[in-house]
Amino acid sequence: MSLDSKNSRHGRHGASRRDEVASAEKDMKPGRAQFVQALFAVPRTIHLVLVLICFILGFALVTTVRAQREDPLEALSEQDLVALLSELNSQENNLRQERSALQQQVAEIEANESEQEAAAQTARKINQLAQINAGRVPVEGPGVLIHIGDEANRLTATEFVMTLGELRNAGAEAIELNGVRLSTRSAFTSDNNMIAVDGVVLSQPYDWHVIGEGQTIATALEIQAGSAAQMRAKDANVTVSVVGHISIDSVSSVPQPQYAVVDTSEESKSSDE
Numbered sequence: 001m002s003l004d005s006k007n008s009r010h011g012r013h014g015a016s017r018r019d020e021v022a023s024a025e026k027d028m029k030p031g032r033a034q035f036v037q038a039l040f041a042v043p044r045t046i047h048l049v050l051v052l053i054c055f056i057l058g059f060a061l062v063t064t065v066r067a068q069r070e071d072p073l074e075a076l077s078e079q080d081l082v083a084l085l086s087e088l089n090s091q092e093n094n095l096r097q098e099r100s101a102l103q104q105q106v107a108e109i110e111a112n113e114s115e116q117e118a119a120a121q122t123a124r125k126i127n128q129l130a131q132i133n134a135g136r137v138p139v140e141g142p143g144v145l146i147h148i149g150d151e152a153n154r155l156t157a158t159e160f161v162m163t164l165g166e167l168r169n170a171g172a173e174a175i176e177l178n179g180v181r182l183s184t185r186s187a188f189t190s191d192n193n194m195i196a197v198d199g200v201v202l203s204q205p206y207d208w209h210v211i212g213e214g215q216t217i218a219t220a221l222e223i224q225a226g227s228a229a230q231m232r233a234k235d236a237n238v239t240v241s242v243v244g245h246i247s248i249d250s251v252s253s254v255p256q257p258q259y260a261v262v263d264t265s266e267e268s269k270s271s272d273e
Helices: 003-027 030-040 044-069 078-133 157-169 214-221 227-232 265-272
Strands: 139-149 174-177 180-182 188-191 194-197 200-202 206-211 237-248
Touching (some): 139 174, 139 214, 157 174, 157 188, 157 206, 157 214
Antiparallel strands (some): 174 206, 194 200
């Protein structure tokens, strides 16, 4: 083959390639045209390498996805599966035992809290009752009103002590006489037609405010030869009225002990134990 023939064939081949690139450039945007031109300008060996790399990457990706989808237990033998199942059962039993122990601890804590709360409520009730009996707190509730008028000034401390005793025996929980709160320590005295309670001189009329079961207290006061009958026998005017609500705001004072002190020996023994 002559040199002119080779050059002519090479020229036709180059012209054909340039025509393809030019045709591609017409159909694409300038940026994409430049990329295509650069791609076709690369030798064909690089094309094969790129295709091979893409194939290898695709194969590796598919293999990885399949490996991830496979069940890891399929690779274990029957003996390994039995051992794994036994271990899981053992762990489940341990967890059940721990749960039972925790539930028991919670139940014990709740029971202990309930006992402590019940003891605290009982202590509060006892303390409240003691304060009411001692006349240390204001109170309210149903009861009776006793109005006594003694124009003849014939009543003495004896009738008042008798009345107080009957009220206590009838279940009176709080008693007030002319604004003075009475307690278990209250004492009556009389001198020169004057009656005093806990050192406070009382003026007429004598008004008792008593909280308790009203009908029971009224019945106890009106018994034959009772305190009401004794005062009426001395020309005193006595009326007893059962009412649904009474407020007693006065409180009694508690004197400080002069001789008695708290015995701490029992507390020391309890703490030592």
